[in-house]
Amino acid sequence: MGPHSQPMNEPVLSYIRGSAEREALERTLRDMSTTQIEIPAIVAGTEVRSDDTATLTAPHNHDLALAKVHRSSRDTVEQAITAAVEAQRDWADWTFEERATVFLRAADLLAGPWRQTLNAATMLGQSKTVYQAEIDSACELIDFLRFNVAFAKQIIESQPLSSPGVSNQLDYRSLEGFVYAVTPFNFTAIGGNLACAPALMGNSVVWKPAASAALSNYLFLQLLHEAGLPRGVINFVPGEAGAVSSAVVGSPHFAGLHFTGSTAVFDSLWNQISERLPEYASYPRLVGETGGKDFVLAHASADIDSLAVALLRGAFEYQGQKCSAASRAYIPKSIWPQVRERLLDDLSRVKMGDVTDFQNFIGAVIDRKAFNRIRGFIERANESTTAKVIAGGKTDDSRGFFVTPTVLLEENPHSELMQDEIFGPVLTVHVYEDGRWEDILRLVDQTSSYALTGAVFGQDRKALQVAQKALRHAAGNFYINDKPTGAVVGQQPFGGARRSGTNDKAGSYLNLLRWTSPRTIKETSIPPTSFEYPYMK
Known part of the structure; x- marks a missing residue:
């Protein structure tokens, strides 16, 4: 699929006994269950380890240690902010087609050789069944990557009218600063999308994953780098939420929050941000999906x-x-x-x-x-x-x-x-x-x-x-006449209002609009040379 193609939803594989995908997944599960890896912070593409670590175990098996996660210090978070600000200078100058190619390649890699790696990591680290992992870390994340390109193209093609002698244009700029992505444990796809949606629009990102989803999220960032994402565009900082957030919202370069989590945490972040408004270069964009009953x-x-x-x-x-x-x-x-x-x-x-x-x-x-x-x-x-x-x-x-x-x-x-x-x-x-x-x-x-x-x-x-x-x-x-779960990207844009969030609809162009700061450009072919209007003569 190219950046100008119409995407289709990724088919859900069956994993029936004897199928190729089931055999591949079972092999990957065995390998991942016997290999404990280290998950460092990733700053400007470089691994950053710390003395403050936590062991990630499978929720369904306390004895299965999957990874040692290095918690980010304040210095590491500040380095990530610097890396994001520096990386955006070049990334924002890439054409939309150039940026889109990275995420479309990532979708192809996830649909192919990386599929069972992400599925296995989601199953073991987040205790999802094979079907729940497949519809999340494979299909929905692939859909986000592909459909977001189509939605962004739809936005960019929305241009104002021009009149005789005047050319008008909307320049869809990135935000001036970096976006802070705070992502939950329950969907690998949400983790990936909260980081990638702003990046597609030319923004750089500081990504704090949920500790319990660190394995799948870390592997997805590796996939993005393999797909050609420049180092520093998305910086990965696992760590204690309050400490990471304090450093992030204290930066004058903070430009936006892309959040999924509890209502209480979103309220707290909103309050912290509001107290610092005069310190920021512009009013930050706050996008959050929180709780539900x-x-x-x-x-x-x-x-x-x-x-x-x-x-x-x-x-x-x-x-x-x-x-x-x-x-x-x-x-x-x-x-x-x-x-x-x-x-x-x-x-x-x-x-x-x-x-x-x-x-x-x-x-x-x-x-x-x-x-x-x-x-x-x-x-x-x-x-x-x-x-x-x-x-x-x-x-x-x-x-x-x-x-x-x-x-x-x-x-x-x-x-x-x-x-x-x-x-x-x-x-x-x-x-x-x-x-x-x-x-x-x-x-x-x-x-x-x-x-x-x-x-x-x-x-x-x-x-x-x-x-x-x-x-x-x-x-x-x-x-x-259907259950209230299972929203599909491109079919049911997702989000709620009241205390459930800002309802910016992940899986639609509405979300991507929040990550662009449009500039109007007017060019006049023959400007007037006299201040007088005809009625004055």
Whole structure:
């Protein structure tokens, strides 16, 4: 694909027994499981090691040490900032076609020889099953790389009108300074995109990965360098979040924040940045996708089987650790017994364990902190007078951080289980009386401060139309008769508003617009030579 071609979504490979991709992945998993690597900071293309290191282990196997991660000191972060500022001087002068070629080659490398390396790193380091890794570290990341080129071309081709004797042009400049990419553990593709989207538009980047995703993120940066990305355009600084961020936002060259993570951290960074506004060369661009309390709302006319499958997949795939995961469900009393029976029957056949065993549907939650947080919600539910565990509810950290898929029945629609983000394999169901459709729509809209994703199930078209209007601001990604997860680049641009972020829609031209600072250029062929206008004569 060239920079002027129309991209297609990367096909999802099946990994069925005996397939070439499965055999290649299994070999890579074996190799990666027996080799502990070092992950240094990367500043101007140079490895920077420190005395402050942490061992990265697989969430599903405490005994499997994957890497030793070197945490960046303040000096290292400041060196990364200097490297980014210096690298951008040349990088921003590259033509769009030259920059695009780098990322398109990266997509081809990921679709080919690097595919199973990134998949294996994501499976082992972030405890994703083969399917969850394939749709993330392969397909979605490839799509981001290819579609962003098409979106950027669309932006650049948007030019103003010119009139006789006057030529007008929009020059899509990079920002004046560097962009700080703060990326999460749960999607390798988000990590890659948050760094690459600003870089495609001519910006340089200081990238702080989540510690638990350091392996896949580090390998992806190696891939980018192989694809021809100049050293210093993206600088990689794993480390303690507060220390790295303090150095970054304290730089007068700070020009933008590309963030995915918790609402509390985004609020903190926004506050720190606002206190330093006079110190920056320009107002920084702040782009963030934060939390969610994503809903599934069923109408009495909903199809039972499709609803139950959507609840299971939407709530429990990747252990519920998706910003979009179904976390609260509203089911009418008339169909709840059937939905419950189908959902619990399916859950009884779900297998949990080591993700290298391809029979498992889910793996472990990411770390000790997440495990304790999720266990706390389940324990408080057990103590509640309004909530009841009807499936799962077990936790075990003896080998890995395992939490069984848990379904809670909650009478109180305003409890913490219905309002607060859990970010784990916990689905809370509130059963409502039939005939209260408009009341329940108001409840869904007003219960949570978040507004990321949501789904409505039903066959009654009028009811769906009412819901779509009533819930217009309740979800930035709204699904009808489908689970609220699985947004595809180029098809469902992703992001939410309210306390879920700035809704700049990753996977569309809207996000890329934030990383350019347009300049208007007007050239007049024959300028006037007299100040007088005709009416004056």
